[in-house]
Amino acid sequence: MDAELIAMQLFSGVALGAILVMVALGLSIIFGMLGVVNFAHGALFMVGAYAGLYVATLTGSFWWGMLIAPLAVGAFGMLIERVLIRPLYKRSVDDPLLLTFGLGYVLVESVRIGFGNEGMPFPTPPELAGVADLGIGYFPIYRLFVVGVVAVVLVLLWLGLEKTRFGLIVRAGARDPQIMRVLGVDVAKVWLMVFGLGVGLTALGGVLAAPMRSVDPEMGALVLAEAFVVTVIGGMGSLVGAVVAGLLIGIAVSMTALFAPEMATIVMFALMALVLLIRPQGLFGKPGRA
Amino acid sequence: MTSNGPTSGLPALRITRRHALAGLAAGTATLAMPGLLRAQADTIRIGFPTPLTGPYAAEAKDQVRSAELAVKLVNDKGGIGGRKVELLVRDDKMNAGEAATRTLELIEKEKVHAVVGSLSSAVQLAINEVTRARGVIFVSISQSDTINEVKDFSRVTFHEALNPHMTTAAVAKHSFKPGMKIAYLVADYAFGHEILRGFKRAQAAIGAESVGEILHPIGAPDYSTFMPRLRAMKPDILCICNFGRDQANSIKQAVDFGLNKQAKIVVPVLLYTQRLGIGAEAYEGVIGGANYYWKLQDTLPSAKAFNDAYKAAYAGAYPTDYGAYGFTGMSSLLLAMEKAGGTDTDKVVAALENLTYDVAKGPQHYRKCDHQSVQSVLVLQSKAKADTPDQADPFRILAVEPASEDILRSCAELGFPS
Incomplete structure (x- = not known):
């Protein structure tokens, strides 16, 4: 077992974790601000991938797909919040959970009716095809690109939340929506934006993942399970937690695949169990919150 | 996470209609329409x-x-x-x-x-x-x-x-050579295990050697974490023993990682639908078995x-x-x-x-x-894009192993009394 192989494996893990980070971030933002556990998140990841494929096919360019699909699906997410979820805020926390759970099924079946059960290939954009020599080994250029895009999105997100007025309102709204209302802030509008943002992030994750693994109606189910593991490990509602845990899971799965491939799937759940035992609120979570 | 698809919803409707029809027929018009009843029953x-x-x-x-x-x-x-x-x-x-x-x-x-x-x-x-x-x-x-x-x-x-035994024997016969190093990527369930067993039996008979086996979960979307290790095994043949969407995804990702430049990719069954979906580039040169390919029409009425x-x-x-x-x-x-x-x-x-x-x-x-x-077993190879003027004809038939009981395990080996 040489050092180059281990370094390559680490890097594969980071690339794998990058997609997870996108999905878990959206899940975590929505839970952290709105208190909604979005069970349709995996299905929206899948819808993002199909939307990306649709736009890319229509325009003949992957770039338009990558740009338009997250915006369109994000807008669709805002519609979901406004029409379906908002009436449930005053009810028990289970209601939005059940609603999104059902919505996930509706989305999967709708895609099956519209695009078929068997899935579709999503070609790697030609300008990003091929392998790059990293010095430690060869790595697909497209996967490097994905890591880059996720890094840029994270920086933009951080700037948006820390340096803008909207970010300030969002952070304050998450702490104490009551006071925000008293101060005259339209909290409903902030939540609408936040839900759209969270959905847009997972849709972008879907578009980015599609050229690596093609698209199919079931692609969201596994991702949702993984994203939940990430948010539990990172701490429900913690954005830093989602990023750190996403990369951690990617690396853990990748390193396990090197030494004991059969255990690669189970390791993330083992890790989650361990975190729940030692630190139930997650690595970056605040105690008392879920 | 799947639900009752539209396909599983339809039959329920059919039951209701049938019951309604049968009830109607039995209740009101048994004598008048015996033909209808019999048609249903028959x-x-x-x-x-x-x-x-x-x-x-x-x-x-x-x-x-x-x-x-x-x-x-x-x-x-x-x-x-x-x-x-x-x-x-x-x-x-x-x-x-x-x-x-x-x-x-x-x-x-x-x-x-x-x-x-x-x-x-x-x-x-x-x-x-x-x-x-x-x-x-x-x-x-x-x-x-x-x-x-x-x-x-x-x-x-x-x-x-x-069956996996006859498929792998035919594929190995036309792709494995003595002394070759073979790495296996295998779907972790009955089919994958049986295919692996078949290939290793054929490999031993031919005189090739296995340099490693990696099991992956069925339906896995991502194979990237297996690729550095498969590459490090330095195989002459990368034998991918899975099926359906998994085959297309794992072949595409192996090619993304450049493994096809280092090793020839061999699969138990070369899937027409998956090849058409993913495209000629990823599948170029891949060898696999098949029960049928439409080009058989050139020789078979x-x-x-x-x-x-x-x-x-x-x-x-x-x-x-x-x-x-x-x-x-x-x-x-x-x-x-x-x-x-x-x-x-x-x-x-x-x-x-x-x-x-x-x-x-x-x-x-x-x-x-x-x-x-x-029955016969076909061994096919996926053609390069340039060699595929007809989109519907992506494969070349390398060999047809004729239908014969000789390519099956004997009845005695299966445990049947002779």
Whole structure:
């Protein structure tokens, strides 16, 4: 077992974790601000991938797909919040959970009716095809690109939340929506934006993942399970937690695949169990919150 | 996380309609319309469980289309002994429990006369358990070695698909060379394990060596974490032992990581639908086995007839490998019913055991001891994009191993008394 192989494996893990980070971030933002556990998140990841494929096919360019699909699906997410979820805020926390759970099924079946059960290939954009020599080994250029895009999105997100007025309102709204209302802030509008943002992030994750693994109606189910593991490990509602845990899971799965491939799937759940035992609120979570 | 698909919703409607119809007929017009009642009762009903949703959905869809074609051709000629044939398709979601439930339902509620179908070695064994216990004929069209062995043998089960033993022997014969180093990436379930066992048996006979085996979960979307290690094994052949969407995804990712520059990629079954989906670049040079390829029509009149009928029924599309199983399996059953003069299980079993049929790929027959269909095995190679002027013709036939009991494990090895 040489050092180059281990370094390559680490890097594969980071690339794998990058997609997870996108999905878990959206899940975590929505839970952290709105208190909604979005069970349709995996299905929206899948819808993002199909939307990306649709736009890319229509325009003949992957770039338009990558740009338009997250915006369109994000807008669709805002519609979901406004029409379906908002009436449930005053009810028990289970209601939005059940609603999104059902919505996930509706989305999967709708895609099956519209695009078929068997899935579709999503070609790697030609300008990003091929392998790059990293010095430690060869790595697909497209996967490097994905890591880059996720890094840029994270920086933009951080700037948006820390340096803008909207970010300030969002952070304050998450702490104490009551006071925000008293101060005259339209909290409903902030939540609408936040839900759209969270959905847009997972849709972008879907578009980015599609050229690596093609698209199919079931692609969201596994991702949702993984994203939940990430948010539990990172701490429900913690954005830093989602990023750190996403990369951690990617690396853990990748390193396990090197030494004991059969255990690669189970390791993330083992890790989650361990975190729940030692630190139930997650690595970056605040105690008392879920 | 799947739910009842639209495909599994339809049959429920059909039950209601049938019950309503039967009730109406019985209640008000029994004397006036005895013909209607008899037509309902006399229909030959065949259950068809297959994974319409999930990673093998594309192949399952082809199975259904070809099976429907076989039924249509028989019905167009007036059915069997004047009885129409009806196909009842169910989504087994590639889950053994779901498949067993659906099969039981088909037998108990729908009163099917026989079951054809399945597309997963593990799931077909679950169906086999049910049909064996109920004494209902089952024609399996999914690969399995276990189903041939004496402990799983059922008097009423016939295995139309190739089995991993014969497939891997043929593929290895035309791709492995003495001294070659072979790395295996294997789907971690019955089919993958049986394929791996078959390849390693062939590999030992040829004098090649294994440099590593990696198991992956069925339906896995990402294979990137296995690639650095597979590359480090420095194989001459990367043997990818999985199926359906998994095959396309793992081949594409192996190529993304440049493994095809270092090793030749070999698969047990080279899937037509997946190759058309993913494109020529990823599959270029990949070698694999097949039960059927439409180009057989150049030498076989039965393949030509099958292709023509299929193209006429499905807007000019060509039948696929796993699709052909739906046709050959269903046709063998219908031919046997024709010979037996109906649906009496014992008579149909006897007819199947004595049947020689050539409906798409040359002569086939079911071996007496294990009911395995003795048939030819094709070895194919995916062509480069530049060599594929006809999009519908992506493969080159490297070899056709003729139908012979010599390519099967002997009855004695399977545990049958000689």
